[in-house]
């Protein structure tokens with residue numbers, strides 16, 4: 291029998307599930323109806339978590355054993371996450387609006403992060419530096435201490451695991467600040483983590499307002515590292531707060547990523563990539579393929595094909611596993627619809643969609659393809675964070691690069707061509723942290739991910755990410771010569 295979703299959810303502080311005098315409603319994006327509440331963490335809760343995390347980090351509980359102990363903890367966490375994937379998926383799907391199968395994948399991906407970084411927890415090796423016979427010199431990678439991780443609503447569970455797993459592998463204590471709009475999947479994740487028996491105070495989960503609890507955590511001298519995934523304005527606020535104590539930060543911000551399409555591309559590969567690139571999770575993906583920069587020789591053909599693709603998408607609530615699901619909130623829908631209206635007023639053509647779905651009670655936007663977009667238009671430069679594809683023509687390779695690199699962002703980019711020399715040339719010229727060739731989202735948890743420019747700095751995923759969670763200490767020893 292299917293279990294119902296709990297009505298009320300708590301924060302996790304210092305090994306206890308803690309309620310609060312204030313609660314936040316959590317609503318289902320598919321029908322806009324609240325179905326649960328979550329305890330709203332206060333600044334005092336944040337202080338308790340900071341103190342407990344600092345105590346845990348200082349106690350050596352996370353580092354005094356052989357690293358193999360952390361390997362065991364992380365593998366145990368992964369197994370517990372796999373065990374709650376079904377339950378967690380139902381909760382995440384309901385609160386976030388995403389497809390049930392994608393919500394399930396998110397939990398499985400979270401487990402994979404813990405498995406992957408379990409494999410690194412006993413391999414964080416320093417180097418020996420030759421200084422001549424009179425010295426022994428080596429480097430040691432030490433944990434930062436308290437890592438504060440501020441998570442957005444679009445993939446809360448996998449984004450949390452992406453930072454939490456390497457942070458624990460490196461021996462840090464972690465405070466996760468969950469997003470107000472989609473906090474419950476993280477509660478299920480932490481119920482699983484709790485069963486792995488980490489030392490008390492090693493992990494904490496706070497659902498608090500970003501402007502209060504998030505800001506407090508970012509500004510605290512007890513915070514020794516910040517990992518922020520979210521919007522550019524919030525990133526700026528956090529960086530200003532971090533500057534006060536020179537707190538090292540990883541910034542995973544937004545994007546306006548472009549795929550450059552050449553006439554020799556494989557059309558099936560292209561259409562499959564457009565479908566996942568811009569319509570997966572209703573386009574609420576930082577690395578969404580939000581611009582298609584298409585050679586003029588095939589512009590009309592490609593525009594018609596992607597419009598047809600968008601028109602054929604089946605829309606519905608995430609529980610039904612349709613192609614296309616609602617946006618997270620009414621304000622997000624208002625924003626996306628307004629950006630489309632403005633683009634049409636500026637001269638773009640809505641060849642598919644272009645408006646909200648007026649016949650539905652939830653926050654549904656039509657899958658939208660905008661043709662005849664000029665690179666200077668707002669729709670071609672600003673992040674929409676919705677199912678809206680801007681299609682822009684180009685004539686020469688240089689022009690394509692100029693358009694693709696012509697925003698302040700640089701998260702990912704793509705090239706679609708059968709010419710390997712051209713593909714490799716473009717991977718060098720495109721300004722982005724990751725370039726996909728002939729398949730959007732071709733990377734995985736094993737491949738370093740992060741931005742340049744306004745898309746942020748620091749890298750998550752892959753082996754490289756572990757070095758965001760440690761600080762290098764050099765030990766230089768003068769030794770006796772006799």
Ligand code: NAD
Nearest residue numbers: 441442443469500501504505520521524527542543544576
């Ligand atoms: P957001 O910036 O509004 O919020 C993100 C988190 O920051 C939330 O937990 C929020 O409570 C918190 N927050 C808000 N104000 C704060 C403050 N002053 N101090 C500290 N914390 C604060 O972003 P969002 O709307 O939740 O997410 C969408 C954005 O995230 C998009 O711009 C998207 O591109 C970006 N994103 C980036 C990546 C990536 O890996 N690069 C991944 C997913 C989302």
